[in-house]
Amino acid sequence: MTRLNLKSLPGRFAVCKLAPDAGIPSGLDEGALYSVTRTENELSIVCRDAQDLPGKFERGWCCLEVEGPLEFTLVGVLASLTQPLAEAGASIFALSTFDTDYLLVKETQFESALAALQAAGHRIS
Numbered sequence: 063m064t065r066l067n068l069k070s071l072p073g074r075f076a077v078c079k080l081a082p083d084a085g086i087p088s089g090l091d092e093g094a095l096y097s098v099t100r101t102e103n104e105l106s107i108v109c110r111d112a113q114d115l116p117g118k119f120e121r122g123w124c125c126l127e128v129e130g131p132l133e134f135t136l137v138g139v140l141a142s143l144t145q146p147l148a149e150a151g152a153s154i155f156a157l158s159t160f161d162t163d164y165l166l167v168k169e170t171q172f173e174s175a176l177a178a179l180q181a182a183g184h185r186i187s
Contacts, residue, residue, distance in 0.1 A: 064142040065183045067129040070176075071095060074111035075123040075166055077155055079104050087115050095125060095164065097157050108157060108166065123155065123166035126179075126186070130162030139163060143179065150178035 073094065080087075084105045090096045096109040111121050132139060140156060143165055147154055152175040155166040167175045176186055 064136065064138050066139065066142065066185070068143075068179065068184055068186045069127045069129055070186060071125040071127055071164075074121070074169060075108060075125050076111045076113065076119050076121040077123065077166070078107040078109065078113075078115050078117045078119050080107070080115075080117040081105065084117070089113070095127075097159075099157075108155070122169045124169050124172040126165045126167065128163045128165075131160075132162050142182070143184070146178040146182035147175055150174050152178065 075095070082100065082102055082104050086098055086105070087107070090107070091110045091113060094110050096107065099106045107115060109115065111123070128139065128143070140163060143163075144154060144156070147165075147167070150171075152167055152171040157164050157166075180186060
């Protein structure tokens, strides 16, 4: 199994669902992690928990960044993270960029999630 270095990002995050034809809201915290994904069924935004956006919110997420960049040839990166988290009963929301992966874990499960990842051999800073 792949052993990874992870970094806990400061602050709390939220996942927001807007209508599929909604515009991308202005005022996203450009100094922080945010992600915008549109499908034919929805516009999803991951942003700082304090952002005031319209739509349906799921608040109270902590974020772990896989230290990268990661090569596209790497296999099992997310599996090596999600398996111990699933075994620990931690819900996740995963997203990826060109260079790396991010895992959002509910704040109420964050400490047990960190323990599960460390027990699986991952390093967290």
